[in-house]
Amino acid sequence: MGAAAQILQHYDSILLEQEDFYQDLHRNPELSHQEHRTAANVARCMTSYGFEVETGIGKTGVAAVLHNGSGPTVLLRADMDALPLKEGTGADYASTVTAVDQAGEQVPVMHACGHDIHVACLLGASQLFAGHQELWKGTLVALFQPAEETGDGARAMIDDGLLARIPAPEVALAQHVLPGPSGRVATRPGAVLSSADSVRITVHGRGGHGSMPQNTVDPVVLAAMIVVRLQPIISRETPPTEPAVLTVGSLRAGTKSNIIADEAVLELNLRTYTDSVRQRILASIRRTVQAECQASGCPKEPEFEIFDRFPLTANDKETTARVAGAFSNYFGDRAGGLDLQTASEDFSDIPRAARIPYTYWGIGGTDPEAWHAAELAGRVQEDIPANHSPMFLPVLQPTLRTGTEALVTAALAWLDADDR
Numbered sequence: 001m002g003a004a005a006q007i008l009q010h011y012d013s014i015l016l017e018q019e020d021f022y023q024d025l026h027r028n029p030e031l032s033h034q035e036h037r038t039a040a041n042v043a044r045c046m047t048s049y050g051f052e053v054e055t056g057i058g059k060t061g062v063a064a065v066l067h068n069g070s071g072p073t074v075l076l077r078a079d080m081d082a083l084p085l086k087e088g089t090g091a092d093y094a095s096t097v098t099a100v101d102q103a104g105e106q107v108p109v110m111h112a113c114g115h116d117i118h119v120a121c122l123l124g125a126s127q128l129f130a131g132h133q134e135l136w137k138g139t140l141v142a143l144f145q146p147a148e149e150t151g152d153g154a155r156a157m158i159d160d161g162l163l164a165r166i167p168a169p170e171v172a173l174a175q176h177v178l179p180g181p182s183g184r185v186a187t188r189p190g191a192v193l194s195s196a197d198s199v200r201i202t203v204h205g206r207g208g209h210g211s212m213p214q215n216t217v218d219p220v221v222l223a224a225m226i227v228v229r230l231q232p233i234i235s236r237e238t239p240p241t242e243p244a245v246l247t248v249g250s251l252r253a254g255t256k257s258n259i260i261a262d263e264a265v266l267e268l269n270l271r272t273y274t275d276s277v278r279q280r281i282l283a284s285i286r287r288t289v290q291a292e293c294q295a296s297g298c299p300k301e302p303e304f305e306i307f308d309r310f311p312l313t314a315n316d317k318e319t320t321a322r323v324a325g326a327f328s329n330y331f332g333d334r335a336g337g338l339d340l341q342t343a344s345e346d347f348s349d350i351p352r353a354a355r356i357p358y359t360y361w362g363i364g365g366t367d368p369e370a371w372h373a374a375e376l377a378g379r380v381q382e383d384i385p386a387n388h389s390p391m392f393l394p395v396l397q398p399t400l401r402t403g404t405e406a407l408v409t410a411a412l413a414w415l416d417a418d419d420r
Contacts, residue, residue, distance in 0.1 A: 022120035029082030032147035058156030071138030078118035079148035114177035121403030180364030186338035193313035196344035207262035219264035310344035316357035365394030
């Protein structure tokens with residue numbers, strides 16, 4: 001029996017504690033950069049397991065270190081923040097929490113992306129490693145990161161000296177719960193999550209009375225033309241072999257039906273998988289907007305602001321192959337390949353700053369019977385709630401067990417004492 005199987009045969013001894021922690025965290029979500037309660041509970045648990053714990057990194061981040069003799073140093077990461085969303089799952093541990101967001105608005109809060117699963121799985125894996133140190137050698141770094149949803153939590157920890165506060169890791173590993181049969185794990189070498197850029201564009205018109213449009217430059221018509229003209233950037237300027245998504249998510253202008261406004265604001269979101277495509281599309285967006293403004297006779301040049309940027313997540317091929325091999329040995333036919341994802345993450349900022357390889361995999365969170373029924377009916381998109389849905393709620397088990405098993409198995413691809 002290998003080290004992973006020997007350690008994980010003790011999973012049932014932590015199951016109830018892990019499930020209780022998860023349900024409490026799901027019931028008490030916190031927005032990005034507000035994860036104070038979550039961080040305090042994480043720090044308390046990790047201290048009780050025997051880890052050296054440092055809190056307040058990047059405001060609410062937690063780093064926990066367990067030294068266990070000579071050997072590699074492996075970093076495992078989980079994100080902690082929730083979303084401004086009202087939960088609709090009806091679970092008996094559903095969130096009814098509200099909080100004040102960065103704009104000063106009172107909003108509902110929900111763990112609609114599975115970060116509560118991530119935290120609970122990393123706590124469970126850490127507890128098992130701490131309780132069975134005779135089966136592995138090296139140093140384990142468990143990192144609990146804030147503010148993934150705003151794309152700046154990883155950078156906040158780095159800017160606050162994270163890499164000077166922990167032993168230098170040789171590899172970084174992370175996972176995400178996704179729609180798919182619970183109990184399965186999936187890996188992918190190379191690009192796995194897209195980079196993301198949000199662009200705020202302000203176009204300037206000349207306002208006036210709705211009954212006299214000839215005296216105005218109507219920014220609403222201009223903005224509508226821009227929305228239409230942006231679509232061919234993907235369909236006609238980007239090669240079909242280069243995945244990219246461009247979405248106009250917001251268009252704001254005007255205050256009254258009979259007033260022509262003097263400006264309109266569009267907010268766009270771009271997802272790409274190579275820097276060359278990203279730069280080309282951003283340039284095309286600028287060119288298109290400027291041309292439409294010139295065609296409309298705008299009195300001022302448009303303004304562009306890029307915000308909420310997420311880096312590309314591109315898994316190191318050798319690291320991914322090593323983890324995939326470990327998964328294949330432990331999970332058997334429950335391990336497979338992961339499709340290219342259009343979602344984005346900021347995890348890669350950490351290994352990139354540390355100049356170390358990394359890999360990022362997916363675990364299923366959907367009830368297997370519900371998934372297979374939806375597949376047979378051709379209704380997966382309609383019937384299976386995805387991340388960021390108010391109905392997103394991974395099944396408790398075997399999701400927590402699988403996520404814990406995946407972290408332990410992946411880390412042991414470096415820390416297994418018998419392999420050295």
